[in-house]
Amino acid sequence: MADDYYQLLGVPRSADAKEIQRAYRKLARTYHPDVNKQPGAEDRFKQISEAYHVLSDPESRAQYDRFGPDFRHYAGAEREYASQGAGGARGGGRTRARPGASGFSWSSAQAGAGPGGASVDWDDLFGDVFGSMRGMDSEAELELSVDEAFRGGPRTIILSGPDGDRQTFEIQIPPGTLDGQRIRVSGGGRAGRQDGGAGDLVITVRVRSDKRLRLDGKNIEMDLPISPWEAALGANVSTRAPGGPITVRVPAGSSSGRRLRLKGQGMPQPGGKPGDLFARVKIMVPPRLNDRERELFEQLKRESSFDPRSSS
Missing domain, CATH: 2.60.260.20 (Urease metallochaperone UreE, N-terminal domain)
Known part of the structure; x- marks a missing residue:
């Protein structure tokens, strides 16, 4: 990443861990994809998250301060040299650099991927930043014939949830439903954060024409x-x-x-x-x-x- 991590977080190079954390939480409140839908917000969030994960870890911060943006490359080479010793490689072995935060995305962070493979508790990190937050809406499509859309009536649909489980919804199709019309199922979306309610399931109806x-x-x-x-x-x-x-x-x-x-x-x-x-x-x-x-x-x-x- 070409941007300086300290500049991304808006802190001086002498900032302590608490200053870095406060700066990150302030920026996360602005750029997190759950609250900011503007173009580029998610990319900005990834950048500040990578900066935070590097600077909040004493070891990776020391490497960054010493080597700069390419610290992973140089730190990895240094460890490899140390493992081989001054007289050359021992046993033909090879020590790889520990994975850093390169390629970090907010979705992978939620899954627990942090710098150096460390686990991150996102509920703990963001709980006091966002508080209760409504879950995101989920979307699906439902295909109907012209006859079915004309009559309307009850309909059972089965969808695969985020974790692979199957979810069943009983919905009511209004008579005369048109192509592209959206039906909202309250609470059928993703779970909210803390006490925030679940989002909705938004179903887009596609009316299928036939030869008649x-x-x-x-x-x-x-x-x-x-x-x-x-x-x-x-x-x-x-x-x-x-x-x-x-x-x-x-x-x-x-x-x-x-x-x-x-x-x-x-x-x-x-x-x-x-x-x-x-x-x-x-x-x-x-x-x-x-x-x-x-x-x-x-x-x-x-x-x-x-x-x-x-x-x-």
């Missing part, structure tokens, strides 16, 4: 398969929508792709205006014709002057 139903905001679009004669003559077509069976009036002369709007039949919005349902006409032809059907189509072909290519 598609979601566009709070509007639903569905295919409406009809026969050539229903398209030409017009018809009242019964079909199934997310809200149940419906009848769609198809005007005469409807071509494939025509969108028929059913106002208010889209996604329900409790306390608000519901979306609309759009039935998109899709003309289907018989995959096989019997003799009579073929005869009638041949007759229509001879008598009709309709040219779909000239009218497009």
